[in-house]
Amino acid sequence: MIKARGLARRFSARGRTVDAVRGVDIDVADGELVGFLGPNGAGKTTTLRMLTTLLRPTAGEASVGGCDLLADPVGVRRNIGYVAQGGGTGPGFTVAEEIELQGRLYGMSVPAVRARIAELAERLDLAGMEKRYAATLSGGQRRRLDVALGLVHTPRLVFLDEPTTGLDPQSRANLWEHIRALRAEHGVTVFLTTHYLDEADSLCDRILVIDNGEIVAEGSPDSLKERVSGDAASIVVPAGSVGAAAEIAGRLPGAHDVSTVDTTVRFRVPRGDTAMPELLRALDSEGITMTAMQVHRPTLDDVFLTLTGRTLRDAERKEPADVA
Amino acid sequence: MWRDTWLIFKRDMTSARRNMAWIGIGIMQPLLYMFLFGPLLEPVIKHTPGFPPGDAWTVLTPALIIQLGLFSSSFAGFGLLADYRSGVVERMRVTPASRMALLLGKVLTNAVMMLFQAVLIIVLALVVFDLDAPLGGVLLSLLIAGLLAIALASMSFGLALRIKSEEAFPAILQAVLIPVLLLSGIIMPITTGLAPDWLYAVSRINPFTHVVDANRAVFRGDFAMDALFTGSVVLLVMAVLAVWWGARTFQRENA
Ligand SMILES: Nc1ncnc2c1ncn2[C@@H]1O[C@H](COP(=O)(O)OP(=O)(O)OP(=O)(O)O)[C@@H](O)[C@H]1O
Ligand SMILES: [Mg+2]
Numbered sequence: 001m002i003k004a005r006g007l008a009r010r011f012s013a014r015g016r017t018v019d020a021v022r023g024v025d026i027d028v029a030d031g032e033l034v035g036f037l038g039p040n041g042a043g044k045t046t047t048l049r050m051l052t053t054l055l056r057p058t059a060g061e062a063s064v065g066g067c068d069l070l071a072d073p074v075g076v077r078r079n080i081g082y083v084a085q086g087g088g089t090g091p092g093f094t095v096a097e098e099i100e101l102q103g104r105l106y107g108m109s110v111p112a113v114r115a116r117i118a119e120l121a122e123r124l125d126l127a128g129m130e131k132r133y134a135a136t137l138s139g140g141q142r143r144r145l146d147v148a149l150g151l152v153h154t155p156r157l158v159f160l161d162e163p164t165t166g167l168d169p170q171s172r173a174n175l176w177e178h179i180r181a182l183r184a185e186h187g188v189t190v191f192l193t194t195h196y197l198d199e200a201d202s203l204c205d206r207i208l209v210i211d212n213g214e215i216v217a218e219g220s221p222d223s224l225k226e227r228v229s230g231d232a233a234s235i236v237v238p239a240g241s242v243g244a245a246a247e248i249a250g251r252l253p254g255a256h257d258v259s260t261v262d263t264t265v266r267f268r269v270p271r272g273d274t275a276m277p278e279l280l281r282a283l284d285s286e287g288i289t290m291t292a293m294q295v296h297r298p299t300l301d302d303v304f305l306t307l308t309g310r311t312l313r314d315a316e317r318k319e320p321a322d323v324a
Numbered sequence: 325m326w327r328d329t330w331l332i333f334k335r336d337m338t339s340a341r342r343n344m345a346w347i348g349i350g351i352m353q354p355l356l357y358m359f360l361f362g363p364l365l366e367p368v369i370k371h372t373p374g375f376p377p378g379d380a381w382t383v384l385t386p387a388l389i390i391q392l393g394l395f396s397s398s399f400a401g402f403g404l405l406a407d408y409r410s411g412v413v414e415r416m417r418v419t420p421a422s423r424m425a426l427l428l429g430k431v432l433t434n435a436v437m438m439l440f441q442a443v444l445i446i447v448l449a450l451v452v453f454d455l456d457a458p459l460g461g462v463l464l465s466l467l468i469a470g471l472l473a474i475a476l477a478s479m480s481f482g483l484a485l486r487i488k489s490e491e492a493f494p495a496i497l498q499a500v501l502i503p504v505l506l507l508s509g510i511i512m513p514i515t516t517g518l519a520p521d522w523l524y525a526v527s528r529i530n531p532f533t534h535v536v537d538a539n540r541a542v543f544r545g546d547f548a549m550d551a552l553f554t555g556s557v558v559l560l561v562m563a564v565l566a567v568w569w570g571a572r573t574f575q576r577e578n579a
Contacts, residue, residue, distance in 0.1 A: 052418050077420040088415030090407065092339050104331050105419040149415060 001157050001189045002028040002051065007060035008213075009046050020046040022213035023060060028191055033183055035204035036193040037300065043213040044193040045085050048159050051191075052082045065157045078106075081155035085162050085193075087146040091135035095126060095145055098134060099152055106153035113152065120148040123178055125171065139166045147175065151182075158182070160192040164199060176203055197300040207300070209307060216307045221300065228298035228306045230254065231272030235265050235279070236292040245290075248282050272296075325428075328421040332429020340437055350396045351441045354388040355448070361511075362453060374517025376537075378544045381455040386539035387510040389442045389469050390532065394505060396441070397476035398497055400434045401484025405493065408485065423574040431477045431567070438473035439466055461542040464552075468539050468559060475563040478570035485573045508532040513540075534558040 004026040011018045021043040028034050036044050049055040051064055053073040062069040065079030089098055096117055103113030121127045124144040134142060143166050150158060160179075164172045180203070182188040194200050200207050201221045209217040209224070217224060237245040239262075246265045250258045252275050258267040269275045272295035283290055305311045340347065366380040376383055407413050416426055446462055449455035457465075480497075487493050505511070507530040512518070514527040527533045538555020546552070 054414055054418060074420050077418060080418075082415075082418045084411050084414055086411045088411030090339070090410060090412045092342055093335070097335075097338070101331060101335055102415070102419070105328060105416065105421045107420070 001030050001032070001066075002026055002062070002064050002191065004051065004062035004064075005060055007047065007050055007057050007062055009043075009050055009055060010058045019213055021050070021057075024210070024213075024215050026051075026062075026208065026215075028189060031183060031187045031189055033179070033190045033203060033205045034192070035200040035207045036191065036210060037195075037197070037200045037207050037304075038193075038210035039195075042210045044210060045161055047210070048082070048161050048191075048193065052080060052159055053077055054082075079156055081150040081153065081158040083146050083150035083158070083160045083163055085165075087142060088149065089134040089142055089145055092133065094131050094133055095121070095137070096130040098145065099148055102149045103152040108153060116152055116154075120151065124148050125174060140168055140171050143167055144171065144175070147178075154186065155188070157189045157191070160190065162193055162195065164194070164196070172199075179203060201300055209300075209304065211304075211308050217303070224300065224303045225298040228302045229256070230268040230270045231295050231297055232302070233267055233269055233272045233276065233295045234293070235290050236263050237265065237283070237288055237290055239263050241286075241288045244286060245283060245288055248286065248288075249279060251282075252279060325422040325425045328425030329428045329432065331421075332416075332426060333432050334429075336430055336433035337436070340433060347437060347441065351392070351444060353395060354392050354441075354445050357388055357391075358384070358445070358448065358453065372518075374515050376513050376515060376540055378540070379456070381449055381453050382457060382543045383513060383540060385445065385449040385455055385457070386465060386543040387513075387536055388445055389465065390472065390508070390536050390539055391505065391510045392441055392445065393438055393469060393472040393476055394501055394510075394532070397434055397438060397473045398480050398501060399494070400430070400477040401480035401482075401493060402490070404430065404481050404484045405488070405490050408488065413485075417574070424571045427478065427481060427567070427570045427574050430481060431474050431570070434477035435470045435473040439470055442466055442469040455543075457543045458545040460547070461545050464542040464547075465539055468535065468542070468555070471559050471563050472535060475559065475566040478563075478566035482566070482570040482573040485576075504530060504532055508536050510536055531558045531562055 004024065006023045006025065007021060008019070008023045009021045011020055024047060026047075036047070038044055046055065050057045051062060051069070053069065053076050057069075064076045067075030067079065069076055099117045099120060100110075100113050103116055104110070108116070117130065121130060124147060126141065126144055126148065129137065129141065134145060137145065143163070147160070147163055150160070163179075164175055167175060176199070179190055179192075183190060192204075204221065206220055207218065207224060208215050217227070235245065235249070242260050242263055242265060246258050246260050249255055249265055249267050252269055254270040255267050255275070258265065260266070276293060276295060280290060301311050362380060362384055365384055369375050369380045369383060404413070417423070443466070446455070446457075446465070450457070483496070484493055487496065507514070507527045509515075509527060514524055514533070516524055519527070534551070534555040535558060537551040538559070541547075541549045541551040541555070
């Protein structure tokens with residue numbers, strides 16, 4: 001459905017050049033749900049704008065929805081839907097007017113698009129708001145309208161640039177549900193970007209991790225997490241026995257990265273669930289009572305940390321101030 | 325393409341209808357000229373040799389129509405910048421709609437608004453200030469007004485999308501429009517009898533001078549005149565170039 005090779009984009013403005021995307025290869029199969037994960041300024045939007053014919057790549061080539069990006073941009077446009085990060089609703093128009101116009105621009109007939117408005121309003125919780133001006137919608141309602149505009153012509157391939165930013169948990173869950181249904185019922189291929197690790201994790205078959213314009217890893221959420229060596233475990237012990245506990249933990253098979261903070265001992269271990277009972281017994285036999293314990297499976301944040309040496313949140317904080 | 329043009333045209337007309345107040349403000353400028361400047365021009369024209377033929381209102385009314393075009397259609401791009409910021413432009417560019425249609429729909433809306441205002445000015449001049457102009461001349465004048473709006477609005481949309489700055493755009497327009505206005509003889513006709521040679525020569529280089537001359541000619545009912553021919557050719561060339569350039573801008577950046 002998408003096949004890109006060496007796609008790159010360099011921006012030059014006022015003597016400064018920014019390599020926003022540095023030659024990425026992307027393959028997305030029919031019916032796949034792929035997530036594009038990366039910190040602010042990583043090049044997600046730029047990549048999407050190239051794949052949707054909105055921005056000319058400075059290098060590379062791609063075929064999207066069966067049409068060549070450079071040779072047949074109109075063919076690409078016919079086959080895709082796109083929801084921009086910043087949305088695209090005119091404040092002075094009503095919900096129904098906006099959806100109708102978008103459907104008509106995609107070549108739909110008036111009756112077809114009217115029927116579709118009712119369907120989308122129902123699906124995206126916009127029912128009853130058809131006559132309201134976009135300017136009067138709340139941020140989340142407007143975001144759902146943006147999504148409706150991108151889906152109005154039932155495209156086979158949709159690009160969603162941070163579709164759930166600004167949505168409350170309930171609407172987020174609804175939209176996830178809708179995205180899953182698109183794929184399950186209509187075989188739609190979805191390519192979305194996100195900041196949210198849980199979103200990428202629970203929604204996507206496959207994740208591409210992008211940092212600084214390059215794809216640094218890809219795979220299913222689980223396979224990515226396997227790259228992180230083991231689960232993160234921590235135990236809390238009485239102040240006097242922290243050193244001894246750390247030593248015991250370090251003797252567990254495969255344990256590593258042992259560290260202590262106050263009365264907490266942290267370490268990584270391949271299988272946290274089976275290692276913990278063992279540790280409990282070992283501590284017991286030394287007369288150390290554990291007061292609390294925690295094990296968690298690696299998160300995508302851990303993946304990002306392993307891959308780039310920074311956490312996603314760090315990467316965002318260190319983002320230069322002039323990046324829009 | 326015409327279907328898409330019609331869709332965009334309908335959208336922009338809806339928006340224009342909902343914002344009638346702005347059009348009201350747009351038409352204030354020519355109205356003020358008619359009421360506060362027109363009466364001054366009457367005796368001046370009567371007693372000064374060198375003016376183009378015709379009374380004050382046949383000299384002033386056609387010029388005010390061109391001025392309206394210069395100052396309202398040229399700023400059309402400002403509205404596009406708002407659409408650009410809100411992402412509406414991208415949202416339309418990602419559809420298969422023809423780029424020419426995206427431009428033309430907007431341009432035609434602008435032309436219709438221009439005609440609407442031009443009719444208002446002419447009716448007012450006829451009724452209140454006893455302008456004496458032939459019907460054929462008035463209709464031709466509206467054609468000129470429409471073409472002028474198409475040319476100027478296309479340029480404006482093209483310029484706005486290239487500059488992409490709400491600060492720089494009006495500043496550039498002001499810098500260009502004031503000399504264009506003064507050099508086109510809209511307020512004071514620039515004729516061999518009134519102007520020094522160098523000023524006359526410079527004014528002839530300004531394409532809008534020829535458009536103003538043509539519009540004055542049709543208001544006098546002077547259909548055989550050179551001025552009409554030159555003005556029409558200049559206007560047509562401007563319109564074609566402007567639409568071509570504007571459409572190219574909409575196409576730019578695209579893969
Ligand atoms: N039109 C532009 N002109 C100049 N630089 C740009 C332009 N668009 C993007 N950039 C730069 O390209 C880089 C990548 O931006 P992009 O918008 O693709 O990031 P992103 O991954 O979508 O980030 P976010 O998560 O914040 O949306 C940034 O450094 C940005 O400043
Ligand atoms: Mg982005």
